[in-house]
Amino acid sequence: MFKSKIKALLLSSRHKKITRPYPFVPVTPPENLRGRLEVDPNKCIGCGNCVRTCPSRLITIENYKDERIVMFSSGRCIYCGRCAAACPEKAICITHEYELATDNKKDLEITIKIKMVKCIVCGKPFTSLNMLNKQIERLQDKSEEQINKLKICAECKRKGNV
Amino acid sequence: MSEIRETIVNITDKVETTDENLIVYSKPSQIKEVAKLLVMQGARFAHLTAIDFINQKNQIELNYFFSLIDDSMNVIVKIPLEASELSISSISEIIPAVIWSERECNDLFGINFEGHPDPRRLVLPDNWPQEVHPLRKNFSYNSKPPESKQPAPLKKPEEGKTVIPIGPFYPSLEEPAYFRLIVDGEEIADFDYRGFYVHRGIEKLAESVLNYQQIPFLAERICGICGFVHSCAYCQAVEKAAGIEIPLRAKFIRSLFLELERLHSHLLWVGLAAHIVGFDTLFMQAWRIREPVMYICEIITGNRKTYGINIVGGVTIDVHNQHLKDIDKVISQIEKEVRELREIILDDEVIQLRFKNVGVLKYDDAKKYCVCGPVARGSGINIDMRTNFPYAAYPMLNIRIPLNKSGDVWARTIVRLEEILISINIIRQILENIPEGPTSIKISKIEPWKEAVSYIEAPRGQLFHYVMTGPEGRPHRWSVRAPSYQNYQALSVMLKGASIADAPLIIGSIDPCFSCTERYEIVDLKTNSIKVYTAEELKNV
DSSP, X not given: OHHHHHHXXXXXXXXXXXSOOTTTSOOOOOTTOOOOEEEOTTTOOOOOHHHHHOTTOOEEEEEETTEEEEEEEGGGOOOOXXXXXXXXXXXXXXXXXXXXXXXXXXXXXXXXXXXXXXXXXXXXXXXXXXXXXXXXXXXXXXXXXXXXXXXXXXXXXXXXXX | OHHHHHHHHHHSSEXXXXXXXXXXXXXXXXXXXHHHHHHHTTOEEEEXXXXXXXXXXXEEEEEEEEEETTTTEEEEEEEEEETTOOEEEOOTTTOGGGHHHHHHHHHHHOOEEETOSOOSOSSSOTTXXXXXXXXXXXXXXXXXXXXXXXXXXXXXXOTTOEEEEEOSBOSSSSSBOEEEEEEETTEEEEEEEEOOTTOOOHHHHHHHTOOTTXXXXXXXXXXXXXXXXXXXXXXXXXXXXXXXXXXHHXXXXXXXXXXXXXXXXXXXXXXXXXXXXXXXXXXXXXXXXXXXXXXXXXXXXXXXXXXXXXXTTEESOOOOHHHHHHHHHHXXXXXXXXXXXXXXXXXXXXXXXXXXXXXXXXXXXXXXXXXXXXXXXXXXXXXXXXXXXXXXXXXXXXXOOOOOXXXXXXXXXXXXXXXXXXXXXXXXXXXXXXXXXXXXXXXXXXXXXXXXXXXXXXXXXXXXXXXXXXXXXXXXXXXXXOHHHHHHHTHHHHHTTOBGGGXXXXXXXXXXXXXXXXXXXXXXXXXXXXXXXXXHHHHHO
């Protein structure tokens, strides 16, 4: 009986204080910590891969006039990092920032606006400027004719073929 | 196996065999015979769930899952019920473990089980309308039916006996559950449970909105302590259904985290058990010993808990050599301290007086209620999914299963302490044998209408996930049965005849996990019916 109590005493006396004095002394986050999202509006091509992979369904894409609006309502974010892994342009970046408590929901919202390109036939905005530039870059034959082909929306292309 | 096949063919319509499933197609009138035969042949009941095929063929299909432990085979008994006549006889006399599953099917699918001993509500809240069944496909996940005011049916105590309510806010576990102890003086005569207050509608959400790769993250949030087992079991089920073979390194990483999780979950339990009997020094020391496991997981995955690394097709992170060295250091330290901790517990007379011969679950009762995990092993049942249905990297590892025959709280404590040390041994084997290679593979389209059952030995016992793939890029049915779901049903046996003072300890000894058990809810419970009842009962007391 006493033997076990003495052992317990020894076990607990060996360790004095193990509670970390956070938040008075800051804690360095581990290397793989997934914190706040950062989105680079210049890199985003508005492809929507992140929308399809996000488990909490917090990313929305909407077309408004000649702009494509990508909105991250990060208040619901579970910090899984799937959007960053899915992004083909590496526009989404996961930072180490973890102190995100706020009394204003807007602080956690990220809205980016991407310029849209108008179809040269019908004049409707159909793709983002970044996406178009990417496609032009990928072209092997960079002739005027090929570039102009990319500037026609799918609907007009179909009509033209018919 | 072949014996079962031969005998079962005579009384059913059709029998199919796949790699690890024996699928039996049967009629509703035959269920009792089939169940009797399976029990006689030593099959163990795992779960009962329904699948809604009303849009496809105007049927709801009942699926009874049994496992043949010795052959590593599942027996799935499929019984179609016409939508016009959703009724079948209950098999609870033959298998008592089916009682909760049948109540759940009644709640969520509206299937009537004739002759059920306790046909009350289990999952749905008291103010949920009678004829709305949320897991049917015609019920939209985001609709909110009008409230109906019904009194919650509760067990009435016999003359001369009183009711002591514990909960819904339970003193030692931070989750809501409502235990009603019907007592005769100091002695517990009967026990009633009303839980499922944290039912979150997880299965419904997965079946109606998410896609295959999003669900692992939802699955991981089923439980706050052992979430990794859920995402792992789900991913395995989908991989099995789709015929995906994941890289060996991914399997080892999954096993590694499953064992790390068992380590910290068992240490948490040891602390809680000590806390319940008032030994708070031990409680704090056990949790201090547990902390480095959380740190190491945070270093590797970025999170202390809810690692978020499982996807269908593998894992998203890689474990570096430096991490392996760190883990080795941590587990060596923990091994040393757990041995000390074990000595302290085993020598302590006060703990022995509180734990021994308390909450006894005999071998036969444990078999009858199909309990699992440390509760089953504490009653002498040799069952461990890691060896019975080997998954992840376990076929390549050497696992010892601790057994204890006395079936009391003390036995469960010894089994859990032993399992911590065995887990450490398994982690060492993983660190030595982890192969090089990729950690995930890309998956292509998953064929619809394929099904698979996946088991995992969670810290609390046998975890069951069933997935039937669907045509819309998400499962048509995803069913989860947490280990505590079975263990709870045996609580009435453990509590009968015990004194009130031991009740928290006995309830604590099965390591109950309410969130796991009560996976899915849509409406939060705002009626004050519980409060009214408690007040009434308090008056009686």
